Amino acid sequence: MKKINFLTRIFAFLLTALLLTGCLATEYKEYRFNLNADGTGTGSVIFYNLISVEDEEQDVSFKDFGELVTDYIEGTRFEDDNPGYKVTNKEIYEENGLLIGKVEFTFEDIRSIGFYKAKDCDCSSLLYYMGDFGETYSESNGNFLGAEDDFPMIEWEAGTEEIYLKTIVQEDLESTHSLLPLHKTWKESK
16 A cells, blocks of 8 residues: 555656646856857857746756756757757856856857858958847847847957857746755765
């Protein structure tokens, strides 16, 4: 009888975990790109404060942390979502009491990762349109055109070699849970 009760509890837990979708998120991101004259380059995306957003007022951080590890760190979800990047390193770590994620990569052409530049003109500005980005502009080393014209585009001068962009992903942290405690437990178990 105890065995059936235990199995019932496990099944209920797993069913609940599957039904609660949750939302793996980050407070903000920093993008950095180093460009070569031929349009190739290297870059990184840093995810500051990796968190889980509650699903219908339920804490689903355990499920979201599992997704972070299996799909992103050990899996290829980032690569699948960003086919223009050739990932060279992925890691998660603690910094200043927050869980940080970092992805480093190379790319063959700045135009293949969402930037616009005239193909055969070194005099062309470099443009990035944030319209379908799902993130809010925070700051950059370029000229954000959306501040005055409500047009979410950033422009960098011709010849720019280093690009910096910071976006806000999850501004309201009230119904969120840090994934840092789960990371500490996972790291200790390795």
